[in-house]
Amino acid sequence: xxxxxxxxxxxxxxxxxxxxxxxxxxxxxxxxxxxxxxxxxxxxxxxxxxxxxxxxxxxxxxxxxxxxxxxxxxxxxxxxxxxxxxxxxxxxxxxxxxxxxxxxxxxxxxxxxxxxxxxxxxxxxxxxxxxxxxxxxxxxxxxxxxxxxxxxxxxxxxxxxxxxxxxxxxxxxxxxxxxxxxxxxxxxxxxxxxxxxxxxxxxxxxxxxxxxxxxxxxxxxxxxxxxxxxxxxxxxxxxxxxxxxxxxxxxxxxxxxxxxxxxxxxxxxxxxxxxxxxxxxxxxxxxxxxxxxxxxxxxxxxxxxxxxxxxxxxxxxxxxxxxxxxxxxxxxxxxxx
Amino acid sequence: xxxxxxxxxxxxxxxxxxxxxxxxxxxxxxxxxxxxxxxxxxxxxxxxxxxxxxxxxxxxxxxxxxxxxxxxxxxxxxxxxxxxxxxxxxxxxxxxxxxxxxxxxxxxxxxxxxxxxxxxxxxxxxxxxxxxxxxxxxxxxxxxxxxxxxxxxxxxxxxxxxxxxxxxxxxxxxxxxxxxxxxxxxxxxxxxxxxxxxxxxxxxxxxxxxxxxxxxxxxxxxxxxxxxxxxxxxxxxxxxxxxxxxxxxxxxxxxxxxxxxxxxxxxxxxxxxxxxxxxxxxxxxxxxxxxxxxxxxxxxxxxxxxxxxxxxxxxxxxxxxxxxxxxxxxxxxxxxx
Numbered sequence: 186x187x188x189x190x191x192x193x194x195x196x197x198x199x200x201x202x203x204x205x206x207x208x209x210x211x212x213x214x215x216x217x218x219x220x221x222x223x224x225x226x227x228x229x230x231x232x233x234x235x236x237x238x239x240x241x242x243x244x245x246x247x248x249x250x251x252x253x254x255x256x257x258x259x260x261x262x263x264x265x266x267x268x269x270x271x272x273x274x275x276x277x278x279x280x281x282x283x284x285x286x287x288x289x290x291x292x293x294x295x296x297x298x299x300x301x302x303x304x305x306x307x308x309x310x311x312x313x314x315x316x317x318x319x320x321x322x323x324x325x326x327x328x329x330x331x332x333x334x335x336x337x338x339x340x341x342x343x344x345x346x347x348x349x350x351x352x353x354x355x356x357x358x359x360x361x362x363x364x365x366x367x368x369x370x371x372x373x374x375x376x377x378x379x380x381x382x383x384x385x386x387x388x389x390x391x392x393x394x395x396x397x398x399x400x401x402x403x404x405x406x407x408x409x410x411x412x413x414x415x416x417x418x419x420x421x422x423x424x425x426x427x428x429x430x431x432x433x434x435x436x437x438x439x440x441x442x443x444x445x446x447x448x449x450x451x452x453x454x455x456x457x458x459x460x461x462x463x464x465x466x467x468x469x470x471x472x473x474x475x476x477x478x479x480x481x482x483x484x485x486x487x488x489x490x491x492x493x494x495x496x497x498x499x500x501x502x503x504x505x506x507x508x509x510x511x512x513x514x515x516x517x518x519x520x521x522x
Numbered sequence: 523x524x525x526x527x528x529x530x531x532x533x534x535x536x537x538x539x540x541x542x543x544x545x546x547x548x549x550x551x552x553x554x555x556x557x558x559x560x561x562x563x564x565x566x567x568x569x570x571x572x573x574x575x576x577x578x579x580x581x582x583x584x585x586x587x588x589x590x591x592x593x594x595x596x597x598x599x600x601x602x603x604x605x606x607x608x609x610x611x612x613x614x615x616x617x618x619x620x621x622x623x624x625x626x627x628x629x630x631x632x633x634x635x636x637x638x639x640x641x642x643x644x645x646x647x648x649x650x651x652x653x654x655x656x657x658x659x660x661x662x663x664x665x666x667x668x669x670x671x672x673x674x675x676x677x678x679x680x681x682x683x684x685x686x687x688x689x690x691x692x693x694x695x696x697x698x699x700x701x702x703x704x705x706x707x708x709x710x711x712x713x714x715x716x717x718x719x720x721x722x723x724x725x726x727x728x729x730x731x732x733x734x735x736x737x738x739x740x741x742x743x744x745x746x747x748x749x750x751x752x753x754x755x756x757x758x759x760x761x762x763x764x765x766x767x768x769x770x771x772x773x774x775x776x777x778x779x780x781x782x783x784x785x786x787x788x789x790x791x792x793x794x795x796x797x798x799x800x801x802x803x804x805x806x807x808x809x810x811x812x813x814x815x816x817x818x819x820x821x822x823x824x825x826x827x828x829x830x831x832x833x834x835x836x837x838x839x840x841x842x843x844x845x846x847x848x849x850x851x852x853x854x855x856x857x858x859x
Contacts, residue, residue: 335706401758418758
């Protein structure tokens with residue numbers, strides 16, 4: 186029988202915690218045999234939620250963590266001071282080998298800082314990038330880095346490209362994934378200093394399938410599987426994606442409700458449009474991994490409901506099964522040798 | 523009677539040149555009395571297009587420019603070598619006081635370089651930013667800078683904020699426009715080095731109505747009137763806006779055509795949806811000005827058709843009438859004094 190995957194889930198992080206987090210954990214263990222979940226949070230609250238469900242008792246455990254890190258808290262301070270917070274306790278379980286992965290919908294800053302300070306980097310990894318999947322008209326692309334390291338250097342971006350390729354190939358199942366760097370023109374000589382310096386490193390790297398620059402306009406078309414960029418730019422892309430998408434949906438709804446004729450038509454088009462818009466939703470794939478750590482840290486959206494939490498937990502199976510961290514280690518050691 | 527505004531239009535630039543460019547010029551002079559257009563391009567081609575229309579003959583002149591700068595040409599070289607190209611000839615007319623403004627749908631690079639090298643900067647302006655309007659759910663916002671100057675410094679961004687405010691207030695008519703800087707979090711301490719260094723300059727500037735950081739997610743909501751950012755980030759925002767918008771439209775169309783039921787509904791919702799999507803279209807306002815030059819240079823989209831060309835030409839009236847360049851000069855001298 187295959188090995189169990191043990192996942193520490195931050196039961197207190199996110200807009201719908203602990204209710205939706207606990208529900209997602211119950212759904213994950215019910216759906217997959219190999220998962221064991223440790224719900225980390227305020228015991229009384231977590232157990233009250235758990236009591237609502239029937240589930241294989243042996244596979245969900247509750248670990249008490251009386252403190253909670255709020256989204257607006259300065260992350261470095263919060264991680265250092267709140268030793269009994271759900272994020273810190275969950276990350277310590279990974280550090281101590283008591284869990285394989287952490288899943289949290291809590292403060293992004295605290296997750297990024299905790300990942301580096303508590304879980305720690307794989308030897309050779311300069312900076313661990315946050316790598317969410319974004320929906321495209323062809324499926325999904327990995328956007329790396331999206332918030333972990335502003336003002337990155339070319340060598341960081343090269344590592345992002347390698348780690349992203351390993352993830353995309355082994356977790357998402359995209360064979361020989363294409364890699365492109367976000368740029369303001371298609372030509373090699375275009376770009377800012379960082380892009381110009383990074384371009385030759387990517388071009389000469391034998392481990393990746395580099396296809397050159399990608400203009401932001403081409404991102405939604407699924408032009409590349411792994412989209413490399415500095416964290417500030419990545420964060421802008423990720424947030425704008427959400428922003429433009431939701432403005433568009435709102436405007437469409439307004440249009441559909443604006444006349445009697447449109448309202449009648451809306452009833453007819455609703456199922457088809459709903460199905461279309463659903464395909465523009467990357468949450469099916471789980472959350473965003475923070476790559477290059479000695480353990481897996483997955484950040485799910487702050488507004489995650491049970492489905493996203495469940496998918497983020499299930500994603501950890503493939504990550505462990507495919508030995509992503511071992512592959513990252515091997516890749517980096519090979520380069521140094 | 524108010525003064526005439528004389529506009530040199532690059533008849534050869536853009537995907538639909540010279541046909542749609544000439545058509546747009548004819549529509550502009552037909553719609554507004556105060557405009558005189560000089561169509562700069564290959565005389566024979568331009569006159570052949572002009573012959574299709576009836577228009578006030580005295581108000582459109584053709585100036586022969588036998589060379590054309592292609593989009594893929596390295597811009598600095600192209601501007602230096604092709605002295606008889608439509609862009610260079612048109613810009614020289616502004617430089618020599620023979621025209622008030624240039625409108626071009628041609629190579630962005632050549633327009634940016636030509637603007638700086640031929641038309642020249644207003645004394646005191648460190649870098650002239652390209653400032654397109656982007657559609658929001660509240661109307662439009664000015665995104666400044668979008669491609670003129672990568673790797674900008676904080677003092678450049680401060681000037682962008684001031685010039686953008688003057689433009690937004692006087693050309694678009696937004697009183698006391700709000701200014702925000704693109705950032706990866708709402709808090710003052712967030713951001714990369716450039717944003718952190720620029721933030722206090724904007725905060726302490728008495729000439730603008732600074733409201734702090736703007737996350738990319740909030741841009742489509744019209745959270746700020748003037749959105750300040752470094753050109754690389756601005757270019758990513760602009761292009762992604764277009765990319766996500768057009769992916770969304772395509773997916774919606776696919777959804778509407780996917781079932782018989784949806785197809786029938788689509789006929790009913792079409793007028794309302796079309797009207798809604800039309801409001802998500804900034805081309806009504808004209809093209810993107812390159813601010814801070816001794817004359818006006820307006821870059822319209824490469825895919826511009828007659829309507830956008832016409833609006834870009836008409837936009838030049840307000841720019842001149844409101845004495846934008848005089849206001850920019852005054853604002854910068856006041857600061858130095």
